[in-house]
Amino acid sequence: MKIDHIAIAVDDLKEAVQTYSTLLQVDDIEYERVESEGVSVAILHLENGRIELMEPIGDSSPIKKFLEKKGPGLHHIALETEGIDSQVSRMTSCGIRFLGEVRPGSAGTRVTFIHPKSLHGVLAELCAHPK
Amino acid sequence: MKIDHIAIAVDDLKEAVQTYSTLLQVDDIEYERVESEGVSVAILHLENGRIELMEPIGDSSPIKKFLEKKGPGLHHIALETEGIDSQVSRMTSCGIRFLGEVRPGSAGTRVTFIHPKSLHGVLAELCAHPK
Numbered sequence: 001m002k003i004d005h006i007a008i009a010v011d012d013l014k015e016a017v018q019t020y021s022t023l024l025q026v027d028d029i030e031y032e033r034v035e036s037e038g039v040s041v042a043i044l045h046l047e048n049g050r051i052e053l054m055e056p057i058g059d060s061s062p063i064k065k066f067l068e069k070k071g072p073g074l075h076h077i078a079l080e081t082e083g084i085d086s087q088v089s090r091m092t093s094c095g096i097r098f099l100g101e102v103r104p105g106s107a108g109t110r111v112t113f114i115h116p117k118s119l120h121g122v123l124a125e126l127c128a129h130p131k
Numbered sequence: 132m133k134i135d136h137i138a139i140a141v142d143d144l145k146e147a148v149q150t151y152s153t154l155l156q157v158d159d160i161e162y163e164r165v166e167s168e169g170v171s172v173a174i175l176h177l178e179n180g181r182i183e184l185m186e187p188i189g190d191s192s193p194i195k196k197f198l199e200k201k202g203p204g205l206h207h208i209a210l211e212t213e214g215i216d217s218q219v220s221r222m223t224s225c226g227i228r229f230l231g232e233v234r235p236g237s238a239g240t241r242v243t244f245i246h247p248k249s250l251h252g253v254l255a256e257l258c259a260h261p262k
């Protein structure tokens with residue numbers, strides 16, 4: 001299992017991209033609008049993983065609620081795995097709770113989320129990249 | 132710059148190690164007691180980075196205060212860089228605030244922390260590994 005990305009909720013995507021890209025000296029940046037998750041995302045590619053900056057889209061965005069409750073900051077981590085369906089089965093049999101089924105994520109990935117109550121307060125995405 | 136580790140504050144280190152090592156199928160785990168930072172740490176080595184689980188030591192531990200205020204969860208991210216002193220100078224000239232000087236961290240590293248106010252609510256460690 002690998003660290004795929006670290007996701008950060010921000011109020012102002014443009015400003016956050018400016019800060020992070022300057023600080024981390026990253027110029028490999030992708031932008032994506034993920035309507036299904038209610039976010040507009042900037043993906044900064046580091047040498048061994050990615051930082052995803054997420055700004056909410058619309059009033060029902062879970063990221064909007066997160067920002068209102070906690071302010072900007074670390075939102076979730078994502079772990080890349082092969083055989084995501086069998087991993088979900090294995091983890092479920094260990095008593096882990098998931099937030100929804102495995103579903104399409106950004107850039108052709110398949111994703112699901114582990115409930116923070118199952119992981120000591122951490123929201124973790126499991127993701128599988130297309131082969 | 133690389134993602135070095137993701138640090139998670141937990142109430143019970145033993146229990147958290149059990150959960151995370153089972154879920155992530157990791158058996159390469161190191162333990163360290165970092166008195167200067169007031170934490171007892173378990174380091175889980177993934178393929179491309181590490182997850183650090185941190186339990187507070189003593190009543191003045193900043194992690195104890197974090198847990199009391201926010202509960203267990205994501206605490207900070209760490210970014211590995213070469214030439215940490217010149218990076219700190221460069222970032223300072225960009226207006227970034229640091230929490231303390233560059234100082235010895237665990238396992239021979241040199242570390243400092245970027246103030247969350249300078250990084251959209253994210254506490255980020257900069258670290259350099261010994262050569």
